[in-house]
Amino acid sequence: MFLPLTPGLGRLRGCCQTPEVQTAESKAKAEYLEKVLGSKGHQTYDRIAGYMSPLVAQVPPGAWYLSIIGISPRARGQGLGASLLEGTLAEASARSVPCFLETFTPRNLRFYERHGFARVAEHLEPTTGKPYVVMLRNS
């Protein structure tokens, strides 16, 4: 699962953001989630994120957290997801910044592995009762 900052691919823990930018992004994220998930969905999301956030201790400090990515179901499997991801990964490599993410979807593992991510941990998320994998890519 990716935690969205904005629709599209983003970074939750930006290394270069000022506190003002972080506050503005947190507010925008909360408003976006309320709008797309509704109040109950947003609360569930916060419960899930609250469980997952502390469990990334194996991730190096300063790593970028790759947020949500999604391709319209009809357009999947045509390389669009790879194109979206590659831009961010190229930027991370240029800055020598490691990246991490989480996924609940077994099929996504090989997608991320092809882009240099490796599995570093697996946890059971209690709200959904589903396992998810933490993946890390060292630049």
Ligand SMILES: CC(C)(COP(=O)(O)OP(=O)(O)OC[C@H]1O[C@@H](n2cnc3c(N)ncnc32)[C@H](O)[C@@H]1OP(=O)(O)O)[C@@H](O)C(=O)NCCC(=O)NCCS
């Ligand atoms: C994961 C996702 C972003 C990949 O984008 P994409 O444009 O389909 O991916 P690409 O065409 O570049 O690469 C295809 C690979 O994506 C992965 N993939 C995951 N779900 C897929 C699906 N429903 N259809 C096609 N590929 C899928 C597979 O690893 C696939 O490789 P494979 O054919 O060898 O199995 C996209 O499938 C998606 O939006 N899935 C649903 C939302 C989601 O799981 N987001 C990520 C949360 S961690």
